[in-house]
Amino acid sequence: MWSWLSVALSGFISISASESNQKMQAAVFKTLTMFMLVVMLWSQESLVGLAVWWVTLGLIISALADSLYLFNKHKRLCFSAYIGAQLCYSTSFWQQLSGEIVWWLPAMLLAIGIVVFFLMLPKIDKLIFPVVIMGMMLLQLNWAAGEVWLFSGTVSGSLGFLGTIILTLSAGLLAVHDYRHPIAFGRYLISGSYLLAHALITASLII
Numbered sequence: 001m002w003s004w005l006s007v008a009l010s011g012f013i014s015i016s017a018s019e020s021n022q023k024m025q026a027a028v029f030k031t032l033t034m035f036m037l038v039v040m041l042w043s044q045e046s047l048v049g050l051a052v053w054w055v056t057l058g059l060i061i062s063a064l065a066d067s068l069y070l071f072n073k074h075k076r077l078c079f080s081a082y083i084g085a086q087l088c089y090s091t092s093f094w095q096q097l098s099g100e101i102v103w104w105l106p107a108m109l110l111a112i113g114i115v116v117f118f119l120m121l122p123k124i125d126k127l128i129f130p131v132v133i134m135g136m137m138l139l140q141l142n143w144a145a146g147e148v149w150l151f152s153g154t155v156s157g158s159l160g161f162l163g164t165i166i167l168t169l170s171a172g173l174l175a176v177h178d179y180r181h182p183i184a185f186g187r188y189l190i191s192g193s194y195l196l197a198h199a200l201i202t203a204s205l206i207i
Contacts, residue, residue: 004199007036011195018070019187027067033195034063037202044206051092051205058088062198079130086137086167089201093144093160099151106143113139120172131175138168145201156204163200170194 014029038059041052065081068074113135121128145164149157170193177186 003036003040007033007040007195007199010036011192011199015188015191015195018191023070027070030066030070030195031063034059034066034198037198041202041205050095054088054092054095055202055205058085058092059198059202061085061088079134082171083134083137086134086141089164090137090141090144092205093141093148093164096148097144097151102147102150105146105150106139109139109142109146116172120176127175134171138164138171142168145204156207159200159207160204163197163204166193166200167197170197 010029010033014026014033017023017026017029038056041056061081062085065078065085068078068081117131117135120131142161142164145157145161149161151157170190173183173186173190173193177183177190183189
């Protein structure tokens with residue numbers, strides 16, 4: 001319990017610092033938040049496997065991407081890092097599967113993704129290519145986590161799936177907030193949901 005409270009407090013400080021334009025403090029506490037999630041993963045002696053390694057790598061890459069984003073540097077590297085982190089998370093879910101693929105799930109996710117894309121198209125007309133690339137990556141991440149949830153039917157599986165859905169929502173809000181028009185309390189909503197998504201994906205391996 002105290003570990004999760006520490007993660008929440010560190011995340012809140014990073015969000016508040018970002019809102020106050022204290023970029024260094026925001027970067028330090030966001031990195032600390034990711035590091036604490038890594039420590040929580042590896043403090044579970046029973047957790048040994050490729051999934052833990054992939055999630056750990058995803059958290060580390062996410063911390064790098066967040067720092068680049070906060071300081072508005074190396075935008076292409078920042079975008080690639082976010083894609084890399086999502087790929088690490090999806091790999092951690094895919095390697096947990098051993099049964100048959102449920103094809104209605106990707107079909108449903110793809111249909112929802114297409115509808116959302118066309119609804120957002122007037123707001124992201126200049127960002128179509130990066131949005132499509134990230135959307136495809138997030139779609140397969142949602143698919144992988146959803147497959148694990150359907151296959152296992154456990155609480156941990158549902159947490160992982162929920163985490164990937166929230167991560168997708170956060171990315172969509174970020175695209176609109178940064179590149180089209182600001183959303184009321186957008187930074188708190190985007191950053192809060194982003195950190196919650198990472199915490200849920202981590203929790204899916206711990207709980």
